[in-house]
Structure formats: structure tokens, C-alpha cells
Amino acid sequence: MVSEVGGGVKRIRHLYLPRTTIKAQALADFVSQIAGISLEGTFKIEKWLLHVDGSSTIQSSGAGIVITSPQSEDLELAVKFGSKASNNNAKYEALVISMKMAHEAGARHHIAYSDSQLIVKQVEDTYKAKxxxxxxxxxxxxxxxISLNYFQLIQIPREENVNANCLSKLASALEDCRTRHITIQYLPRQ
Incomplete structure (x- = not known):
């Protein structure tokens, strides 16, 4: 700030302003420029997507799981249970199995999707489990x-959970539980 003092002499006054907060990314950019290093991707969150569903029939029950890595690679799994489970139990089992598998793969940021309103609302603590x-x-x-940095469970329509749904139905329909590799082909109309 400049103010005039008699005889045309100007005096400069110091004006003090409070410091503004430095955002984390701005600070990281500044440090990387000064140090000459690249911090690209440092703050990138590695999201793992888990699509889960469960199925129970008169004969058996199973789970369908689709785990999508941050690189968009899918792991699809049909799990047949050794004992009969209710439909809700099968859906919970699918969620638990998918969380364990993603965790073992190194995932710490899970976004899970289920078409079960009950399961989602109970996990959110909106509905009480009895x-x-x-x-x-x-x-x-x-x-x-507890071991995750982030977890979210989102309810989606059944139409958006088709792969997990199909896998759960396949698992509950199989007669035996040996490991298989199943090829699915698309045959266009001629």
C-alpha cells in the first residue's frame, strides 16, 4: 500500500495478507517441479468393482461374482455351495467371497454392486438384520x-447385474462341483 507523506515523498506500507491453504495436488506439483521428479499417478485411486449375486434352488445354491480390476480386466466366478442356502444367504456369501478375493489381489478400494435391496440396506445399516x-x-x-481404504455397496437394477446373475444361476444349477472351464460363444442369426 502506497501513501503520500508531505513534499511528494511516498512511503510504502507493508500489507499483510493471510496465507491461503495449499491444496495437496498443488503442493505435490510444486515439489515435483523443484525436485525434478514425476509424481504422475501418485494420487490415483485404484478402484475395484465387484458385481455379486446369489441364487438358491430346490437342489442347491451358489454365487455369481464378477471382479473388475482398475485395468478393466474381469474375473468371473461361479461358486457352488456345498450345502443349501437361502437366496439372501447366497447373496451375502457372494459379497463376502468377492471382498476376500479382491483383497487378496491387493484391492483396497472396493465398489460393490448388488441387485438385492435387503443386502444393500442392511450393510448400510438402513435396515436392521434380525x-x-x-x-x-x-x-x-x-x-x-477394516482392512480397506474405501468400501461402498450400491444397489443396481437386475438388468445391470446380468453377468453375476447368470453365473449364480449356473453355479446353483450344476450337478457336481468340479472345476470347469466353460466356453460361451455367440452365434449371430443368419
Whole structure:
């Protein structure tokens, strides 16, 4: 700030302004410029997407899981359960199995998708679980979430969960539970 003092002499006054907060990315950019290093990708979050579904029939039950890595690579899994489970139990099992598998692959940022309103609302704690087995699943999920940096479970329409749904139905329909490699081909109309 400049002010005039008698006889045309100007005096410069110092004006003090509070410092503004430096954002993390701006600070990282500044440090990388000064140090001459690249920090590209340092703050990138590695999101893993988990699509889950469960299926229960009169004969058996199973889970369908599609895990998508940050590089958009899909792992599709159909899991047949050794014992009969309710449809809700099968859906919870699918979620627990997918969380464990993604964690073992190094994922710490999970975004899971399910078409089950009940499962999603119970995990969100919007609905209270009354049955003991549901409470146990919720405890298992809470324990798994502790080792994650981020977890979100989102309810989606069944039409957006087609692959996991098909895999769960395949798993519950199979007669035996040996490991298989199944090729699915698309045959266009002629």
C-alpha cells in the first residue's frame, strides 16, 4: 500500500495478507517441479468393482461374482455351495467371497454392486438384520472393511447385474462341483 507523506515523498506500507491453504495436488506439483521428479499417478485411486449375486434352488445354491480390476480386466466366478442356502444367504456369501478375493489381489478400494435391496440396506445399516445368520454376515463384512481404504455397496437394477446373475444361476444349477472351464460363444442369426 502506497501513501503520500508531505513534499511528494511516498512511503510504502507493508500489507499483510493471510496465507491461503495449499491444496495437496498443488503442493505435490510444486515439489515435483523443484525436485525434478514425476509424481504422475501418485494420487490415483485404484478402484475395484465387484458385481455379486446369489441364487438358491430346490437342489442347491451358489454365487455369481464378477471382479473388475482398475485395468478393466474381469474375473468371473461361479461358486457352488456345498450345502443349501437361502437366496439372501447366497447373496451375502457372494459379497463376502468377492471382498476376500479382491483383497487378496491387493484391492483396497472396493465398489460393490448388488441387485438385492435387503443386502444393500442392511450393510448400510438402513435396515436392521434380525436373523442371526444375517447378523453374522454383517459382522464378517464389517471385519473385511477394516482392512480397506474405501468400501461402498450400491444397489443396481437386475438388468445391470446380468453377468453375476447368470453365473449364480449356473453355479446353483450344476450337478457336481468340479472345476470347469466353460466356453460361451455367440452365434449371430443368419
Amino acid at each position: 436373523e442371526e445368520n444375517m447378523i453374522q454376515y454383517l459382522q464378517q463384512i464389517a471385519e473385511l472393511k
